[in-house]
Every structure is written in structure tokens, then in C-alpha cells.
Amino acid sequence: MDVPTMRRRLDVTGDLADTLSASWDAFEFVQVAANAYADRTPELFAGFLFAAAAAAEGRDAVGFAPSMPADPGPPLDQVASRRDVDEIADELAGLAVVLDSRLQAAAMQAGDPEDRAACEHAAERAREIRDLLAPARR
């Protein structure tokens, strides 16, 4: 599992359940990856760890949404950690941007207030991940 695959999954989601399921996987990926890379560079330890915390919160937000499909996604035990730290941070921040966008759109489509609240909550955490891991703005 890698970031491009995650982004593609998010891009092709159709209904709310699809979006929730793909978001769950994406947050889980960010959580595992951020935890794995936190120890690689002391300077980014805090950024990665708080990104992992935000991802866990976002994942649980969509995970407990009423429209979340019953079948869980595949477990993500590990993420390839041979890549450059800045590169993975860029990719995770980019994934968070897509997550935010998809979840905001899903929130507007959701009929159930609990689904809407879950999507908004998760979108907020996606923005936090972006802010933590994105490179300096020009």
C-alpha cells in the first residue's frame, strides 16, 4: 500500500459509504506511516507524531459513522520506510488535502446528521495533518 494507491481510491469513490471506507483506509495509512517515520528524524518527530494522532482521530471519526460499511479494510501493519522523510511528508500532506476535499464533499451529501458530523470532524483532522506535514508555503 502506498500514497498514490490511496489517492486513486479516494478519487474514484462514489457514494458516502465508499468515501467513508476509503477515508478510513487513508487515515489508517497516514497513522501507520507517520508513526513509522517519526523516529527517523528528531526534528520532525513532533510533526509526525501529532499527524499520527490526528490520523487516528480522523480514522475513528469515520469509523464510527453510521454509514461506514461493515467490512473493514485490509490491515496495515507496516509501511515501507526506506524513503526520504521529506518525500513521505510531502506525500502524506498531499493525501491529507485530498482527504479533506473528499470528506467535505461527503459531509454536504450526507443525509444523516451523524454521518455529516463524522465527515466534518474527519475533514478537520485531515487539514491538521496537512498543516503539520506540508512544506513551508511560498
Add this chain to the structure above:
Amino acid sequence: MSTAVFGDFLDRAEWHIQAAARSLDVAVDPAATPQLLRLVTGMVRHLDDRVPLYADGVIATADLRPWDRAIADSGAALHRAADTLSEGMAAARMTDQQPASDLGRFLELAATSLTAGRDLLHTHLTTSPGGLQEGRSEWAPVVTSPAVTRAVTETMARWSARLAVVAARLAAGSDTGAAELAEMREGLQAATQWLWLADAAVRPARAADPATRDDLRLLRAIPSAHRPPRQPPGLGESVRELSVGVSASAQRLRARAFGAMVQARWMAPSVDTWQWAANAAAVTGHASALILRSLASHPSSPGTQLDSTLLSTAAEAMARSWRAWRQVAAAWTGISTETSGRTAPIVTDIGDLVLRIGRLAWDDPNWTPARPHRAGQRTWADRTAGIRADVVAAVHQASDAFAQLAAADLDLVTAADRAGRLYVRTRELSADYDVPRPYATAPVARTAPLLEAYRAAGHASRQAVGTLAALAVAIDAPSAPLALARMAADPHHSQTTRTSQHPSTRVAILQQPRVPAVTPGPTERAIRDMRVTDPAVLLRATVIDNASRQLISQVSHLAGPRPSGETTGQRQAPGHAAQLAAQDHPNAPATNTTKTGQVTRLPRSATRSRRPVTPRRPRLLHDTRPGNGQNSARRRAE
């Protein structure tokens, strides 16, 4: 804005007492007696708060531990001083009016500061609906600790000696020949002697177990129980500002952790708050470990030499701590609570703390965890001893706060688990579970690792705090009082005054010992016949005689009327027995100690009947339950 501490009030009271003593060189105004009484009364209350339960009403104080004995004896002498001042004022028809002289004003201000200081101490304690006294802050065990008791008693005794001089000068100033001032002069003279005795009563304790500099430092450092205001992080804060800010956030965090444990279990945070806090603890610990390693690599600085071994040990302990906190965060995976989001107030305080510790670790005064603020590590080479002490203090404070948080969170999560308020998604459970809802109560298999992770984090955090405490004390860092407070509150470090509450050590109070008499009682006479001149011994003898007198008086009343036909030669009437007892068991301060240690008789004015002059708040060390026989007996007696 810093938090008020007891030392603030202590300093003010001390300054005003010194000023009062200096003002005597300019003018002596006997009209300042009411202000002197007010100050003495304030001192009495401080000591009354500290009479240990097992010593409450004990007649012979010889068996008490030295400081308990000092409290009892010195407090009794101060009570007498207040009584005699009050009686002298009453005789002179002197009312409690506004001070008209510098002396009066200084004494008044000292009394006010002392009262305010006592109020501050009492903010840490509360009385439950059942009458039990309970701590309402993490400082409560410190306030009632032997260390603080020693410091308070020592301070009150020292001030007694100073006020004895003031009282003596006021007595001399009252010697105008005016008839209405004669009795007040006698009252002041008696008060002078009792104030000297209040100081003398502490001497044995001073010799056996002197109050240390650390005791006094701990007393001075006791803050108000009120949570300090938030100090939002600013841009470009100095090391000192960062350290002070960390201390404030840590104090707020500890107060919230304590409150969560004892007051607001039903307001448990959400899973999001708990998980985020665990990650924040890990981030703080990680940065702290880097700081400690940096300090260890540059142990020397102008004015001090840090123990690099201790620093390295602390850094290793800190590394174990933050790894344990990461395990806590991981253990929350898949578990949820009824609420979500980071809504708990601790989030703000933890956030402030993370930012400031990060700014001490990384060479960017505006550091944040975000990637754009990535910076190199700060180096502490060539920094002054003061700055390095501030850095150690900041790390110490932050670590201590997270150690407290670990304990509080374990408590709250355990309570939530027992109440079945931790959940998992049903679909994540094995097929063995047949739950017709999307959520199910988290099984033990999921919650046990979480609780174990909290225990491990708490243990690792405490280990780190222990090493940092040693470091803080060694270099006298600003956080040293925190280390002293933890030691004082730890029953393994200090023998509390509550430990000897065995009934066999209690003596029922039959009457207050401060009752007037004219001549020395048999105990005192026997002691004096042995040529004992120790004022404390003589004071105790007086108290014993007083108690005997009251006992005889009460028993004689209980015995009922004399049988008819019985002559006084066969059996004395109870009333007669009481009269005899009153004659033979004096209550007056029979002795006075001169500067050369000679024992002399006190003026007769000191033997007037006692009346209560010190309405009391619940004692710091007392069981105030209504059914408590000792206290209720004392109240009845009063």
C-alpha cells in the same frame, strides 16, 4: 502573572514585624495593643491548625514527639499571651480601633498578611459533608506535612520572641500613672512573658530536629490552590519566560488532573483527548530528553557544574518515558468513547506546554510541531548557571505534570472501563461475539493492554521525575520546591503527624487548660522544688495542674449532692472539693524566664479568667467529624 505563594504573605508579615520593632525607637504607642493582640491571635490560629489529633488534649506533653510538643506548648503560651492582652484591653476599656501610630499600622498589616497566608493554606483543604477533612489539591499533603509544620512552628516561635520585645516596650509605655492603664500594663507585662515562653517552648524541638532551610523553602513555596491563569505562549520568549510559562502550564495541568481524579470523574475526556494527550506527552518527553542530553554534553557553565551522569540518567529515563507514552497512544487504537473531539480543557494547557518545551529544545523561538518550523537543536554551552537551572526546572515541571496526568488518566480510564463506557466497533470483534449493534462494550482483551500501557507510562514518568527532582535540588533550580513537596507528601520520606493516633495515646479533654489561678499547683511546685528552670517544663507543669483542677471540678459536679447527715468532716461536699481544687491547682503562669534563665513569678494580671479570643477554623490536621469526642469536648469546654 505568577501565582500567589505563602512566602509572599510570610515576607510581608516579616517585614512589617521588623518595621514595628524599628518604630519602637521613634515612639511607643500603647494604643497599638489591639493590633498586637490581632497579630498574636493570628499566630495562635496557625499553631492551633497544627496540633496533631493524637496530641489534642494531651495533658502531659513530655511523651509527644518534639515538634508536636513544641506546637502544644508554644500554642498554649500564645493563647495565654492573647488572653492577657485581651483582659488588659478590657480593663482599660480599650476598643479594637483603627491604628493611630506607625507601630499599630505595622502590626495590623503583619496580622493581615498572616491571616491571608493562613487563608491560602486553607484553600488546599475542605471539609466533606461527613465532617472529614479532605485535600482539595495536590498540595494538601504538603500543607499538613511535618516539614511544613516544623517551618510554621519555627516561624511563629521566632516572631513570638520579637513580639515579646514589642509587648515589653508597650508595657513600659503604659506606665503613665493613669489608673485605667495600670491593668493594661500588667496585661502587656504578662503577655511579654508568655511570648518569651512561646519561643522557649520550641527550643527542645529545635535541638532535636531543627527546621531546615528546605522546610522553610517548602513552606514559602506553597501556592494557592486556585489554578493560575493561562499564560498563552508568545513569540520570541526568553528562556526564563519559557521556563515560567512551562511551570504555569504544568501547575494548571496538575490541578486539572487532581480535579479529574477527586471531583469530576463523570467528566471523563474523550478518546480523542486521551490519545492526543498521550502523543503530546511523548513529544514533550522526546524534546526533554534531547534537552537533557544537550546539557549533559556541556555540563560546565559559568558558576555551576551540572552532574553529567545525573543528566544522562535523566535523559535515559525520559526516553523510556516517552516511549511508554507512545504505547499508550497506540493502545487506544480501535477504542472509542461516548464523546469525541479534543474538547477537554487540558488540551490547551498541554498544547502550551508542548510549544514551550519544544522552543527550549529547538533553535527556533517560534517553533511549532509543524514541518515548516523544523530547526536544529539548541545548544546549552556557555550558558549561565541561572539559564541552565531554568531549563532543568522547565523539564522537571513538565515531566512531573505528565506523571500526574498518567495517574489521573489511569484512574479515569479504569473507571470508564468498569462502567462499560469504552467501546469498539462490533465488526472488529471476532465471530464469537454476537452483538446486534454497531458498537459493543470493549472486551477485556482490548482494554487490559490499554490500562497496562498507562501503568507503564506512569511508572516510567515517575522514574524520570525522580531523577530530575534530584537534579533540581542539587542545582537549586526554580523547581526544587516541587521536588521538596513531593518528598514531603510522600509517606515513605516523612513520618506524618497522623501516624500516632492510637487511642491509648489520647487523653480525653475535660477542660481547657487556660483557667486562672492564683498560686502554683502541686505539679509545678514539685518541679520548681527540683530547681528546674526550663520554661517549657514549667509551662507543661502548669497545664497539668490546670487539667487536674478541671477534672476534679467536673467529677465533683457529677458526684451529686452530699448525703444528708454527713458532716463536712466525714466527707467534703463536691462544691467544696472543687473550691479546694481551685485553690490548689493554679492556672496562672507561675514562671517567667529572664535573659539569664532565672525563673520568676509572673505578674498577677496574668491570672485573670480566660475567655475565648480565637474562634477557630477546622484544624489542618484534625478529624472534624461532629462525633469526634476530643474536638467536641474541647468545643463544649470553650
